[in-house]
Amino acid sequence: MINHLRQLVISSSVLFAVLVTVYPAHSAPLKVLHLSLSAAETGFDPVMTSDLNTAAIEEQLFEPLLTYDYLARPVKLIPRLAAQMPVISDQGKTWLFTLKKGVYFSPDPVFKGKLREVTAQDVVYTIMRFMDPKNRSPYKFLVDHKILGLNALADQARQTGHFNYNAKVEGLEVVGPYQLKIRLTGTDYNFGHAMAQPMFGIVAREVIEAYQGDTASHPVGTGPYMIGQWIRSASINLVKNPNYRDERWHFTSQDPQDQKIVQAMTGKRIPQIDQVDIQIVEEAQSAYLSFLKGELDVFGVPGQFAPNVLSGTELKPKLQQQGIQLQRLVDPAIAYYFINIEDPQLGGMALSRIALRRAILMSLNDEEMIRVIYKGQAFREAFPIPQGVEGHDANYQSLIHYNPQEANDLLDKMGYKKAKDGYRRQIDGGPLYVKYTTTLTSQDRDLEEIMKKSLDRIGIRFVSEKLKFPEIIRAERQCRVAMRLSAWIADYPDGDNFMQLWYGPHTHENNASCFQDAKWDKLYEKTLALPNSPERDQLYRQLARLLEINGVTKVSTSHIRNVLIQPWVVGYKAHPILPSTWAYIDLIPEGERH
């Protein structure tokens, strides 16, 4: 027994020694950015990603053709892997992209020690992957039915069970090794936004095929960083990609407030920070306290701690004295309740079920939520497209108001009778309850309490389901989540990015409510053909109204983002769209801070 123990100690110390020697000593002080994420990553295959935390990391690992300017507001598209902005012709139907030369993938055993350059064929492969039925990509909607000939290929794959990546697609024409002509099925001026998403970061075919079935654990991209150490759902360490090209910080801005950033950063090589250390901290309080101790460098303050750091809209003097900076902006995001239309208890389009869902949505008091839970760091938003996004309507009036009295009358009228225990039953006497899904954190216990209170007001039984965030996403894709308060942040600042959340064919992808209504879908398809215009806005209003009428969704709130920045972080500016900007900032190393 003891011998075994000694052997264990020896072998583990050998392992430790090996681990230490793998990381060579640096001569200059190492710049390490410390951050926390509020939910675990879901795996780093961009084609399968749909959550913000994972996208934030993928933004650093992979590079799409375009990106958003770091400083410009409102946000502006700029080239990233493309050498310049695409040449758009034929009324927005043809997009000609030219790639940068000398862009290499990060090292991986698959390349057998050779440098691997990015070519136009890689872009074609990356786009094709979104249509492969096997990948079930939540972001398929960005290219679905948009590129000539691509959907035919997907249909063929659905029949044969095999996606033919060697096929020539009319809409994806490789003009030269670094040039690609994309032909769209119709006019679409938003296509550039699609090509700026981290999910459209370019991948190499041989890597994806070598790691078939486990691509989510082998991210190989061209970004400034690559994965160093990774302990699943606990910590992720990003290190510099040695093959990253010589890219310089060159952003400009007219805003006088940005001048300090421009002065500090212009001409510096990207990235300046050697390592990004990301911890998954689900409890907001732990993250908040870590920030105060200086263990985190940048921290988005959750609403519940706003009274601690803010007086009004200003930072508390105590924090100001420490040199901590505050940046505030309205998140281009909505928090919305959805009810699963396929749920056996609440779903269906019968009038009685519509009334049931409307009554449930009428029992929710958003004002109370804003004051008690979000501590005033949110505001009521009834329209599915938030502030700062094209198509937003500030004057939209919600049809569903907090009105438990009328909700009760409505349920009585429809025949949802209360049984002896004080809770209602289905019209036919069957069981009736709302299974409400949240994560395990204490913030979400508040959401549960609100929900329980709301449902008690109208005499409907509350049942809780607690899952980890990645499990919730999985359950949503399978239409197994009955009701949830979900949130969606703009990938790009256009209303389409929000309205697609209820599009029937997006069920099992992003349409967690699994709402599939022919009339709605038809109206939605009409908006796709229209540029940003009053005509399209009117259609959006109709779509929003239909969601309310059918009791599918109640848009609840929009939030204010309060970002705290430690004094030693250089060049940080909160970006409304980019999920992460770590490659664009710098740090004063630990030894040189005072």
Place this chain on the structure above:
Amino acid sequence: MTSQEESMISSFSPSLWALARKRLARDAIGLLSLLVVVFFILMSLGSYFGFLAKNWDQEVAINYAPPTWLATNQESVSALQAPIPPRSQIDLYGQTDPLAPLLDELEAHNPQDINSPPDQQKVNHLVFGADKWGRSVILKTIKGSETSILVGLVAALVATAIGTVLGALSGYFGGWVDDFLNWFYNVFTAIPYLLLIFAIAAVLNQKGVSTIILILGLTGWTGVYRLIRAEYLKHRHREYVLAAKAMGASHYRRMFIHILPNTLHVILVQLSINVVGFIKSEVILSFLGFGVPVEVVSWGSMLNEAQNELVLGIWWQLVAAGVAMALLVTAFSVLTDALRDALDPKVVA
């Protein structure tokens, strides 16, 4: 000769329990703690049967109303709601609402349906303060005692019962029974505690107070088992047990009638330690998401809420739950100590 007479007299002495009662009655601190424990148990029973804290979930005060012992003044608080616009004024953008005729009819019958509820009168100070929804913290603590005491007591009883029976079997019979139970004990303790809890929670696969009791009861017996086994090993060859055997007492009788009272002091101390530990464990389970469901309040869930409130300087919920817990736990420990003294047959009356 006199000594013989004395032993004659003592054979008519009162029973073990009568003696214990007498000894306990002389222990002032023991009695006081007994009173405290009885008080808490009565309180939780009272809340269970609806005599106490029945309206604990009523939102009587403003959010986080601070504690005060002075007069409280009423404050008009708006119902936190924007006025409801008449439905006829809402533009449907050409869509038809299938519920509209129904709602029109309802609103014609019940005109109050379209009016915002009137402002509510809520107090801005409350004895012992209010929680985030404006519920009285003191009533919440009383309601919480129900869950916490139930969990603590019942789980401790379950754990101690399992531990005692297994320990008795193991220590009394020895041989392969002992080997087998020891092996079982070893396997059980080899699994990390939290992993074990997760495993049992996964098997039970439902949340609720009874699940917590089962989890704690099924995992907490190991310490008791070890101690009781040692006691039985010690006692089984003692003269009084051999005498009982000579008189033809059965195994069961020897184990539970003769030996058990002599180990009762160990069992009671273990019971009290377990009660204290399990009341605290409920807090940990709440933290891991296996705690009480959202409609149930317990001291654990109160402390869990308090950790976020404390950062904001709201201390009253922490103090209320903390003081209640400390009081009960201390009283319980002192009481079991007194019981141990009272029940130990070796202590001379």
